[in-house]
Amino acid sequence: MSQTSSTGVQPRTQTPRLGWLSRPRSFTDSRRFFLFFMAAPAVLYVLIVGVWPLAQGFWYSFFRYNLIRPARTKFIGLDNYIAIFEDRGARQAILNTFQFTLTSVSLQLFFGFCLAMLLWRDSRFNRIALAFLLIPATITPLVVGLIYKALLGADYGLIGYYLANAGIGPRTGLLTDSGTALWVLILIDCWEWTPLMALILLAGLKSLPADVLEAGRADGATAWQRFTLIVLPLMLPSIFLALVLRTMDAFRVFDSVFVTTGGGPNDATNTLMVLAVKEGLQFFNIGYASAIGNITILFIACMAAVLLLVVRRADVRINGK
Amino acid sequence: MTKIANFRLSKTTSVLGASLLALLATTAYGQDKPLAGVTLTLASQNDQFGAVLAKLAPEFKEATGADLKVEIMDYGTLLTKTTADFVGDTKGYDLVTMDIVWAGAYAENQYSVDLTDWVKRDAAELELDDIYPVILESLGQYDGKYVAFPFAAYANVLAYRKDLFEAAGLDVPKTMEEMVADAKTLTDPAKNQYGFVANGQMGAAVAQDWMQYNSQMGGSILGADGMPALNSPENVKSLAVYKELFADTAPPGAIEYDWGGREESFRQGIAAMMQTWSVGAPGYSDPAISNVVGKVGIATAPVGEGVAPEYGVGGWGMAINADVDAKQQEAAWTFIKWLVSKPIHKEFNLDGAGSFMRISQMTDPDLLAKFDFLPVIATTYENGNGDYRPRIPEYPEIQDILGSAVNAVLSGAVEPQAALDEAQAKAEELF
Numbered sequence: 001m002s003q004t005s006s007t008g009v010q011p012r013t014q015t016p017r018l019g020w021l022s023r024p025r026s027f028t029d030s031r032r033f034f035l036f037f038m039a040a041p042a043v044l045y046v047l048i049v050g051v052w053p054l055a056q057g058f059w060y061s062f063f064r065y066n067l068i069r070p071a072r073t074k075f076i077g078l079d080n081y082i083a084i085f086e087d088r089g090a091r092q093a094i095l096n097t098f099q100f101t102l103t104s105v106s107l108q109l110f111f112g113f114c115l116a117m118l119l120w121r122d123s124r125f126n127r128i129a130l131a132f133l134l135i136p137a138t139i140t141p142l143v144v145g146l147i148y149k150a151l152l153g154a155d156y157g158l159i160g161y162y163l164a165n166a167g168i169g170p171r172t173g174l175l176t177d178s179g180t181a182l183w184v185l186i187l188i189d190c191w192e193w194t195p196l197m198a199l200i201l202l203a204g205l206k207s208l209p210a211d212v213l214e215a216g217r218a219d220g221a222t223a224w225q226r227f228t229l230i231v232l233p234l235m236l237p238s239i240f241l242a243l244v245l246r247t248m249d250a251f252r253v254f255d256s257v258f259v260t261t262g263g264g265p266n267d268a269t270n271t272l273m274v275l276a277v278k279e280g281l282q283f284f285n286i287g288y289a290s291a292i293g294n295i296t297i298l299f300i301a302c303m304a305a306v307l308l309l310v311v312r313r314a315d316v317r318i319n320g321k
Numbered sequence: 322m323t324k325i326a327n328f329r330l331s332k333t334t335s336v337l338g339a340s341l342l343a344l345l346a347t348t349a350y351g352q353d354k355p356l357a358g359v360t361l362t363l364a365s366q367n368d369q370f371g372a373v374l375a376k377l378a379p380e381f382k383e384a385t386g387a388d389l390k391v392e393i394m395d396y397g398t399l400l401t402k403t404t405a406d407f408v409g410d411t412k413g414y415d416l417v418t419m420d421i422v423w424a425g426a427y428a429e430n431q432y433s434v435d436l437t438d439w440v441k442r443d444a445a446e447l448e449l450d451d452i453y454p455v456i457l458e459s460l461g462q463y464d465g466k467y468v469a470f471p472f473a474a475y476a477n478v479l480a481y482r483k484d485l486f487e488a489a490g491l492d493v494p495k496t497m498e499e500m501v502a503d504a505k506t507l508t509d510p511a512k513n514q515y516g517f518v519a520n521g522q523m524g525a526a527v528a529q530d531w532m533q534y535n536s537q538m539g540g541s542i543l544g545a546d547g548m549p550a551l552n553s554p555e556n557v558k559s560l561a562v563y564k565e566l567f568a569d570t571a572p573p574g575a576i577e578y579d580w581g582g583r584e585e586s587f588r589q590g591i592a593a594m595m596q597t598w599s600v601g602a603p604g605y606s607d608p609a610i611s612n613v614v615g616k617v618g619i620a621t622a623p624v625g626e627g628v629a630p631e632y633g634v635g636g637w638g639m640a641i642n643a644d645v646d647a648k649q650q651e652a653a654w655t656f657i658k659w660l661v662s663k664p665i666h667k668e669f670n671l672d673g674a675g676s677f678m679r680i681s682q683m684t685d686p687d688l689l690a691k692f693d694f695l696p697v698i699a700t701t702y703e704n705g706n707g708d709y710r711p712r713i714p715e716y717p718e719i720q721d722i723l724g725s726a727v728n729a730v731l732s733g734a735v736e737p738q739a740a741l742d743e744a745q746a747k748a749e750e751l752f
Contacts, residue, residue, distance in 0.1 A: 068430060176577055265731075
């Protein structure tokens, strides 16, 4: 029997079955397919260097797992997490990390905003001043820590020697006293990162609609009213961005603490990252260090969520949307 | 017939001929140099010996044909990198300088080659009788097996300022009680002059120095049962004295000093007395780094009244990575034997390694001419104790626990009894 149809049109030749690759696709499908392959290397990279270690860290945190004592490896459920909250030093590290983050980021926001307001007007002086102000942010925190340690040393420090001789602060130096050490670290962090905060906020200020500000002025609003009723509400997205970036960064503070105080004295400056590095890289206590890392991630995620909520609510209250 | 005068080698033939000659030369060289073509990588602590090891590398190549790459790093980095190399089986290092206190961990985890049979086989070549028994035992052995071979021994000694002691009419302290009294007498903050200096920095620095003083005052980290006894009455008392010494007689910044800071303060002339490892002693007479040239005396460390004279011994052994293949292991052993051989080890010390360990070195005229304190080191080794810091697998954690506790006491944040009680509770969890 002939395969030619009565209309004389040849039936489409059956393509060999090659699976889903050979299926006819629409333009949208092809585009999606193409985009997927374009993204695949990046996705693979993130899976390998981001997701996989994260998952492994999560898994290890349920084990007593020390690289130096592999024979003693044992599944212990949530014991590593319980141990963190039972240990005085680790509890202190959590408190210190929160105190450090909240205080330093708040101070940086306040002074950063002040700096941004001062530099708002576009002038040559302001541009030059901004460039100089950003110098601290270009120095790696480890070096900043070493510089301040050298400056504040009671025996040879350019600042510490005179402070100790003048009887200001503890005799052994500001970084060696449990009452002052954390505050010094907070100030060091502020010195380094306030200019960055100012830069982010300045970018926000520069993008404010000039007509709205002009309208406010024309309507006779005072400077304070213009700041609280126009500038602040419009700046909320920039403030949120600056806060989230700095909060995440400050919460995982490590370098400056490690080289100045090492977490001491008496855990007064111990932070979660210092603790994790000590447990993981000094004692190779991988299970416990993983648990500390996971708790840090959880805290950072919670703080970001809280920040988002606060800013949303403020946005609704101020802008009414 | 081709005339000889007209015989000319083609270019290819010339190259082949030259290559053959070069190959023959290499073979001959290889026969002369049994380790030709071998490269040994050594992870070294950045003590004085590190630079000298690197300096000796060409000489080792000349003797054996092997290349020696020396990677020098600080204490923490050395521990982290080598441990990672061992546990990851990455064979990054053939040879590792092993601190005396890591022996337990090395033995328990079999990180290094057990050298016991090789040491027995080559005993005559190593001239074991010429090495102090305390050094052989504590710098190399653990439970009777050689996990490393000693190459850099240090004696804990008292470095003191002869000029200040003479001016004050004081004799060199023989007991800890005399040392505390002298330190107070020699302290005058108005002149930026302090009687004593020791490590105060949190971590290994303060822990190791305090363990030394603690041992001299009759304290002990482990009890008779081998379990931690950190809060024993003797330890609490010695920590209280240590705190008093820091508060009344040490430079204000001493609480931040590690070994380098402590030595620096002594060389700068701020401190009158310091217990230290003998390895630092050559530096006091070096005008490039010292303000106290010719003013420093070295004596045996004081001990507590009624405590049997036992002096601290420390230092480093050379371990061979158990993961590397047999050929590398044997080459590494050749290097160790070469390094500790009498002439090379003498040269090693003359070059400033400060790592004396052979009995014959203590009376060697060349060494004595340069290092007049060798008799003090000899006395220390003859009555040496290498176990005042327990060389057990749990030592790194115990050291860290003590490092935090002692530093907290020195900072005034907590009292000795409370700090050592908490430290004891933490240490017990390790066992």
